[in-house]
Amino acid sequence: xxxxxxxxxxxxxxxxxxxxxxxxxxxxxxxxxxxxxxxxxxxxxxxxxxxxxxxxxxxxxxxxxxxxxxxxxxxxxxxxxxxxxxxxxxxxxxxxxxxxxxxxxxxxxxxxxxxxxxxxxxxxxxxxxxxxxxxxxxxxxxxxxxxxxxxxxxxxxxxxxxxxxxxxxxxxxxxxxxxxxxxxxxxxxxxxxxxxxxxxxxxxxxxxxxxxxxxxxxxxxxxxxxxxxxxxxxxxxxxxxxxxxxxxxxxxxxxxxxxxxxxxxxxxxxxxxxxxxxxxxxxxxxxxxxxxxxxxxxxxxxxxxxxxxxxxxxxxxxxxxxxxxxxxxxxxxxxxxxxxxxxxxxxxxxxxxxxxxxxxxxxxxxxxxxxxxxxxxxxxxxxxxxxxxxxxxxxxxxxxxxxxxxxxxxxxxxxxxxxxxxxxxxxxxxxxxxxxxxxxxxxxxxxxxxxxxxxxxxxxxxxxxxxxxxxxxxxxxxxxxxxxxxxxxxxxxxxxxxxxxxxxxxxxxxxxxxxxxxxxxxxxxxxxxxxxxxxxxxxxxxxxxxxxxxxxxxxxxxxxxxxxxxxxxx
Numbered sequence: 196x197x198x199x200x201x202x203x204x205x206x207x208x209x210x211x212x213x214x215x216x217x218x219x220x221x222x223x224x225x226x227x228x229x230x231x232x233x234x235x236x237x238x239x240x241x242x243x244x245x246x247x248x249x250x251x252x253x254x255x256x257x258x259x260x261x262x263x264x265x266x267x268x269x270x271x272x273x274x275x276x277x278x279x280x281x282x283x284x285x286x287x288x289x290x291x292x293x294x295x296x297x298x299x300x301x302x303x304x305x306x307x308x309x310x311x312x313x314x315x316x317x318x319x320x321x322x323x324x325x326x327x328x329x330x331x332x333x334x335x336x337x338x339x340x341x342x343x344x345x346x347x348x349x350x351x352x353x354x355x356x357x358x359x360x361x362x363x364x365x366x367x368x369x370x371x372x373x374x375x376x377x378x379x380x381x382x383x384x385x386x387x388x389x390x391x392x393x394x395x396x397x398x399x400x401x402x403x404x405x406x407x408x409x410x411x412x413x414x415x416x417x418x419x420x421x422x423x424x425x426x427x428x429x430x431x432x433x434x435x436x437x438x439x440x441x442x443x444x445x446x447x448x449x450x451x452x453x454x455x456x457x458x459x460x461x462x463x464x465x466x467x468x469x470x471x472x473x474x475x476x477x478x479x480x481x482x483x484x485x486x487x488x489x490x491x492x493x494x495x496x497x498x499x500x501x502x503x504x505x506x507x508x509x510x511x512x513x514x515x516x517x518x519x520x521x522x523x524x525x526x527x528x529x530x531x532x533x534x535x536x537x538x539x540x541x542x543x544x545x546x547x548x549x550x551x552x553x554x555x556x557x558x559x560x561x562x563x564x565x566x567x568x569x570x571x572x573x574x575x576x577x578x579x580x581x582x583x584x585x586x587x588x589x590x591x592x593x594x595x596x597x598x599x600x601x602x603x604x605x606x607x608x609x610x611x612x613x614x615x616x617x618x619x620x621x622x623x624x625x626x627x628x629x630x631x632x633x634x635x636x637x638x639x640x641x642x643x644x645x646x647x648x649x650x651x652x653x654x655x656x657x658x659x660x661x662x663x664x665x666x667x668x669x670x671x672x673x674x675x676x677x678x679x680x681x682x683x684x685x686x687x688x689x690x691x692x693x694x695x696x697x698x699x700x701x702x703x704x705x706x707x708x709x710x711x712x713x714x715x716x717x718x719x720x721x722x723x724x725x726x727x728x729x730x731x732x733x734x735x736x737x738x739x740x741x742x743x744x745x746x747x748x749x750x751x752x753x754x755x756x757x758x759x760x761x762x763x764x765x
Contacts, residue, residue: 197239199357199433201267202232204276205260207287211279213298223260226546230255233729235360242268254727255546286312293342294672295335303328317343338639345673352390353435354669356699356736359384361433362394365413369439372409374402377447381454385506387739389702390669394437395454403441410439446478448491453477455492459511467515468499475499507742512710526742531754532734534563537608537631537662537694537722542587543568543577546727549587549603550594555728557601563757565604566591567631571618572610579607581623588626602757604628608662613637613644615651617658624657629764631694633662634675642676649682653691659764660720661686662694663703671700679708683715692752692763693717695744697737698724709744718763720752 205228209221230253231238241249242265250261263273280287283305289312290301304310307328308319316339319325325336362380369375375398379385382395400406407427411419418430425441442450453461453476468475473482479489480498488498496503501518505526508514517523538552539545547555549566556564568587569578579587588605595603606629610618617624617632624630632652640648652658664682665674686693693712696703701724704712712719721737723730741751748754752763 197237197268198231198234199361201238201264202228203288204267204273205231205263208273208276208279210287210291210298210301211276211283214283214302223257226255227260230546230727230729233727233732235729235732237364238264239268254729284311289313290316292346292671293339294345294668295338295342300331303330313343313346342672346670352392352670353433354699355384355387355389355391355702355739356733357433358391358394358435359736361431361435362396365394365437366396368413369396369398369406369410372400372406374400374405376400376444379451381451383457385451385455386457386509387507387736387743389705389740391435393435394431396437396439397447397450397454398439398441399444399447400441406441407439444490445486446489448493448495449475449479449489450477452492452495455506456509457511460509460515463511463515464496464499464501467501471499473499505742507739508745510743524745524747527738527746527748527751527754529735529738531748531751532561532721532738533756534561534565534604534753534760535559535723535725535731535734536565536604536606536629536660536720536753537567537696537724538564539568539608539724539726540566542566542583543573543579544726549590550597552725552728553594553598553601553603555731557598559731561601563602563604563760565606565629567606567608567629570607570609572612573618573635578610578618581620584619584623585626604757604761606630608633609658610635611648611652613640613648615648617652617655621655621657624655627657628761629659630657631660631662632658634666638666638672638675640675642678645675646678646681649677650685653682653685653689658689658691660692660694662722663696663698663701663724664693665703665705665708667703667705668700669702674703679711683712683717686712686717687715690718690763692720695719695721695737695740695746696724697721697733697735697740698730699733699736702736702740704740704744706740706743709741709746713744713746713750718752719746719750722753 205224209224213221247261247265250256250264251258267273285301285305290296308324310316310319320336320340325331326333362384366378369378377399379397381397383391384394398406403425407422411422411427411429415432416429417432420428428436428438430436465475468480473480479486480495488494493503504514504518540547540549540552553564571578584607591603591605605627607627608631611632611634612618665677667674695709721741723733725731752760
C-alpha cells in the first residue's frame with residue numbers, strides 16, 4: 196500500500212526540514228503523514244478515481260503535498276525527498292526511532308562524528324565519543340545505548356495496526372476470485388497479537404492453482420520464496436513474509452484451529468484429544484482413521500471436550516483450564532463500545548474541528564464522544580490555557596444543540612507534572628465531564644518516584660482516568676518504572692479508571708496488565724487517542740487488547756450508556 200511508503204517519506208521530509216530549521220513546513224508534512232498512515236483507501240486508488248483534486252480533498256493534504264503524492268504515484272519517487280537526503284545522507288527513519296533522538300541532535304551527530312546509521316551511532320556511543328559533544332554528556336550516551344538495545348529486541352516485527360490493513364487488502368483481493376470459497380487470516384494476526392512477525396492466510400478452493408498464481412503475482416509481492424499447488428510463500432514490499440494455504444472444505448476448521456493457537460495452546464489441545472483416544476491435527480479430529488470433526492473450529496473443540504475458545508485467548512495462559520471448568524470469560528465484543536473518551540481536535544494537536552469529530556462519531560454509531568485536548572504545559576501539542584479551555588467548553592455546549600442521539604462530552608488531557616500535580620487548576624477541571632491525566636515527560640524517573648507521582652494524580656478528585664498508563668511506545672520506548680500493584684490499589688481506592696490506549700504505537704495497557712487490572716476489580720476504558728477522525732477505527736486494536744487481557748463488557752466503562760458512564764466520574 197502506497198500510504199505506508201508515503202507516510203514514511205513525509206515523516207522523513209519533516210525531519211530533514213527541521214534539521215534545516217525551516218518553519219511551518221515540517222508540521223504540514225507530519226500532519227499529512229499522520230493522515231496517510233490512517234487512511235483505509237490507498238492513495239493510488241484515490242488518485243485513480245478522482246485525480247489531483249481527490250488527493251487535495253484528503254484532510255491535512257494541501258495542493259503542494261498532493262503534487263508530491265501524484266509524483267510518487269507516477270514515478271515511484273519524490274525529487275525533493277531525494278535532494279534532502281543527499282544534503283544530509285543519514286538513515287533518518289532508523290536514527291529517529293532511538294528514543295530521545297530528534298532531528299537536531301542527529302544533525303550534530305552527523306556534523307561532528309559523521310554518524311549516518313544505527314551501526315555508526317552504537318559504535319560512537321560504545322567508544323565514549325558522544326558524551327564529549329556539547330549538550331549530550333554521559334547520561335545521553337547511556338540513554339542512546341539503551342534505546343538501541345530496545346530497538347534490537349523488536350527487529351523483524353511489525354505493529355498490529357500496520358499489518359491489519361495490509362492483510363485486509365490481500366484478503367479482499369483474494370475474495371474477489373471466483374475460485375475462493377472461504378478465506379481467513381490465521382496465526383498471530385488472528386490472535387490479534389500486538390506485534391506480528393509474518394502473515395498466515397487460509398482459504399478453501401476447488402481450483403487452488405489459479406489462487407496460487409494470483410497470490411504470487413499480485414502487486415506488492417517483492418519475492419516469491421516458494422510456490423506449490425496448495426501452499427505458497429512470498430515476501431511483501433512492506434518487509435513481511437506472507438503464507439497462503441489452500442485447505443479442503445472438510446478440514447478448514449481444523450486447519451484454522453491448528454494455525455491460530457500458539458504452540459503451547461496446540462500442545463495442550465492435542466494432549467486432550469489423545470486422552471480421549473483421539474488424534475488432532477491440521478486435517479481434523481480422528482478416531483482411528485475416521486475423521487469425526489474438522490469442518491468448523493467449534494466442532495473441533497467440542498470433539499475434544501471443550502467449548503469454543505476465542506482466538507485472542509489461545510495462548511496457554513489458563514484458557515484450557517478455565518474452559519474445562521466452565522469458567523471462560525465472556526470477553527468484550529468488537530461491537531460493545533458506545534463512545535470514545537480520548538479525542539483531540541484542532542484546538543490542540545488534532546486535525547479536525549469539534550463538529551467534524553462529532554459527525555464522524557455519529558457515523559460510527561457512537562452515543563457519545565469526549566473532546567480531550569491537551570492542556571497547559573504541553574506547548575508543543577498546542578496545550579490549552581485556562582481561557583481557551585473555558586472557550587472550548589462554551590463551543591461544545593453550542594455544538595451539542597446541533598446533534599441528536601449524540602452527546603459531546605467536555606474533557607481534557609492534563610499533564611501530570613514531576614511532583615504529581617496537574618497543569619490545570621482544580622476549579623477549571625471541576626467544570627468538565629471527564630478529566631484524563633497522563634505523564635508526558637520525565638519517563639526515566641525512578642520506580643518509587645514515578646509510582647508516587649501517578650498516585651498523587653489519582654488522588655486528585657477531578658481525575659477520572661489515567662491514560663496510556665505505562666508510557667510505552669512499541670519498538671521505541673519501554674514502559675517507565677512503576678509499581679503496578681500499588682497503582683492498582685490506588686486506582687481502586689480513588690475509583691480512578693485506567694485506559695487501554697488503542698493507538699497502534701502504544702497499545703497501553705498491555706494484555707497482561709489488563710488481566711491483572713481485571714482480576715483486581717479495576718474499571719477500564721478503551722480509547723483511540725485519535726488526532727484525526729480516520730483514526731477512529733483504531734478502536735478495534737484496543738478491543739483486541741482487552742480481549743487478550745480477558746476483559747468482559749462489565750469491566751469497560753465506555754460500554755455503558757452516557758448517563759451511567761458519567762455516574763462513575765462523579
